[in-house]
Amino acid sequence: MKKAFHVITKILGIFILTLLFLSFLVFTVPRFFxxxxxxxxxxxxxxxxxxxxxxxxxxxxxxxxxxxxxxxxxxxxxxxxxxxxxxxxxxxxxxxxxxx
Missing domain, CATH: 2.10.109.10 (Umud Fragment, subunit A)
Structure with a gap:
Protein backbone atom coordinates (compact mmCIF):
# COMPACT_ATOMS: atom_id res chain seq x y z
CA MET A 1 0.00 0.00 0.00
CA LYS A 2 2.80 2.43 0.89
CA LYS A 3 4.61 1.59 -2.34
CA ALA A 4 1.52 2.31 -4.46
CA PHE A 5 1.00 5.62 -2.64
CA HIS A 6 4.65 6.52 -3.22
CA VAL A 7 4.39 5.73 -6.94
CA ILE A 8 1.16 7.74 -7.32
CA THR A 9 2.67 10.68 -5.43
CA LYS A 10 5.78 10.59 -7.58
CA ILE A 11 3.76 10.50 -10.82
CA LEU A 12 1.54 13.34 -9.60
CA GLY A 13 4.60 15.40 -8.66
CA ILE A 14 6.16 14.86 -12.08
CA PHE A 15 2.87 15.80 -13.74
CA ILE A 16 2.60 19.06 -11.73
CA LEU A 17 6.24 19.97 -12.42
CA THR A 18 5.70 19.30 -16.12
CA LEU A 19 2.63 21.57 -16.16
CA LEU A 20 4.56 24.33 -14.39
CA PHE A 21 7.45 24.01 -16.82
CA LEU A 22 5.18 24.08 -19.87
CA SER A 23 3.33 27.10 -18.47
CA PHE A 24 6.66 28.84 -18.04
CA LEU A 25 7.60 28.07 -21.63
CA VAL A 26 4.28 29.19 -23.08
CA PHE A 27 3.97 32.42 -21.11
CA THR A 28 7.59 33.52 -20.69
CA VAL A 29 9.65 32.48 -23.71
CA PRO A 30 7.51 34.36 -26.29
CA ARG A 31 8.18 37.62 -24.39
CA PHE A 32 11.82 37.41 -25.47
CA PHE A 33 10.57 37.80 -29.04
Whole structure:
Protein backbone atom coordinates (compact mmCIF):
# COMPACT_ATOMS: atom_id res chain seq x y z
CA MET A 1 0.00 0.00 0.00
CA LYS A 2 2.80 2.43 0.89
CA LYS A 3 4.61 1.59 -2.34
CA ALA A 4 1.52 2.31 -4.46
CA PHE A 5 1.00 5.62 -2.64
CA HIS A 6 4.65 6.52 -3.22
CA VAL A 7 4.39 5.73 -6.94
CA ILE A 8 1.16 7.74 -7.32
CA THR A 9 2.67 10.68 -5.43
CA LYS A 10 5.78 10.59 -7.58
CA ILE A 11 3.76 10.50 -10.82
CA LEU A 12 1.54 13.34 -9.60
CA GLY A 13 4.60 15.40 -8.66
CA ILE A 14 6.16 14.86 -12.08
CA PHE A 15 2.87 15.80 -13.74
CA ILE A 16 2.60 19.06 -11.73
CA LEU A 17 6.24 19.97 -12.42
CA THR A 18 5.70 19.30 -16.12
CA LEU A 19 2.63 21.57 -16.16
CA LEU A 20 4.56 24.33 -14.39
CA PHE A 21 7.45 24.01 -16.82
CA LEU A 22 5.18 24.08 -19.87
CA SER A 23 3.33 27.10 -18.47
CA PHE A 24 6.66 28.84 -18.04
CA LEU A 25 7.60 28.07 -21.63
CA VAL A 26 4.28 29.19 -23.08
CA PHE A 27 3.97 32.42 -21.11
CA THR A 28 7.59 33.52 -20.69
CA VAL A 29 9.65 32.48 -23.71
CA PRO A 30 7.51 34.36 -26.29
CA ARG A 31 8.18 37.62 -24.39
CA PHE A 32 11.82 37.41 -25.47
CA PHE A 33 10.57 37.80 -29.04
CA UNK A 34 8.17 40.70 -28.36
CA UNK A 35 5.08 38.49 -28.12
CA UNK A 36 2.87 38.77 -25.04
CA UNK A 37 -0.01 36.54 -23.95
CA UNK A 38 -3.31 38.26 -23.16
CA UNK A 39 -6.65 36.87 -22.05
CA UNK A 40 -9.84 37.87 -23.87
CA UNK A 41 -12.17 39.26 -21.20
CA UNK A 42 -15.26 40.16 -23.22
CA UNK A 43 -17.38 38.50 -25.86
CA UNK A 44 -16.82 41.18 -28.49
CA UNK A 45 -14.84 38.82 -30.75
CA UNK A 46 -17.12 35.79 -30.39
CA UNK A 47 -17.56 33.37 -32.09
CA UNK A 48 -14.13 33.85 -33.70
CA UNK A 49 -12.32 34.24 -30.37
CA UNK A 50 -14.30 33.07 -27.31
CA UNK A 51 -14.20 34.85 -23.95
CA UNK A 52 -11.40 33.46 -21.80
CA UNK A 53 -9.18 32.61 -24.76
CA UNK A 54 -5.48 33.30 -24.56
CA UNK A 55 -4.22 35.26 -27.52
CA UNK A 56 -0.60 36.03 -28.24
CA UNK A 57 -0.05 39.62 -29.39
CA UNK A 58 3.03 40.49 -31.42
CA UNK A 59 4.20 43.86 -30.06
CA UNK A 60 6.61 44.40 -32.95
CA UNK A 61 4.11 46.60 -34.80
CA UNK A 62 6.65 47.94 -37.26
CA UNK A 63 7.26 44.43 -38.57
CA UNK A 64 3.81 44.03 -40.12
CA UNK A 65 1.57 46.06 -42.37
CA UNK A 66 -2.04 45.93 -41.18
CA UNK A 67 -4.57 44.90 -43.81
CA UNK A 68 -8.34 44.59 -43.91
CA UNK A 69 -9.55 41.50 -41.94
CA UNK A 70 -6.49 41.51 -39.66
CA UNK A 71 -7.17 41.36 -35.93
CA UNK A 72 -5.40 44.15 -34.07
CA UNK A 73 -4.98 45.00 -30.41
CA UNK A 74 -4.86 48.43 -28.85
CA UNK A 75 -5.08 49.87 -25.36
CA UNK A 76 -7.67 52.28 -24.06
CA UNK A 77 -6.79 55.10 -21.69
CA UNK A 78 -7.51 52.80 -18.72
CA UNK A 79 -4.96 50.24 -20.07
CA UNK A 80 -7.69 47.80 -21.11
CA UNK A 81 -6.52 45.75 -24.09
CA UNK A 82 -9.00 45.68 -26.97
CA UNK A 83 -9.05 43.17 -29.85
CA UNK A 84 -10.96 44.06 -32.99
CA UNK A 85 -10.97 43.14 -36.67
CA UNK A 86 -9.97 45.85 -39.19
CA UNK A 87 -12.78 46.29 -41.72
CA UNK A 88 -11.53 49.41 -43.53
CA UNK A 89 -9.33 52.49 -43.38
CA UNK A 90 -10.50 56.10 -43.31
CA UNK A 91 -9.07 58.92 -45.46
CA UNK A 92 -6.28 59.55 -42.95
CA UNK A 93 -5.24 55.89 -42.82
CA UNK A 94 -6.80 55.24 -39.41
CA UNK A 95 -8.28 51.81 -38.76
CA UNK A 96 -12.03 51.26 -38.82
CA UNK A 97 -12.76 48.20 -36.71
CA UNK A 98 -15.60 45.83 -36.01
CA UNK A 99 -16.01 43.66 -32.95
CA UNK A 100 -16.52 40.38 -34.86
Missing amino acids: GITPDIVLSGSMEPSIPTGSICFVDRRADKYEVEVNDIISYKLSNDALILHRVIAFDDKGNYITKAC
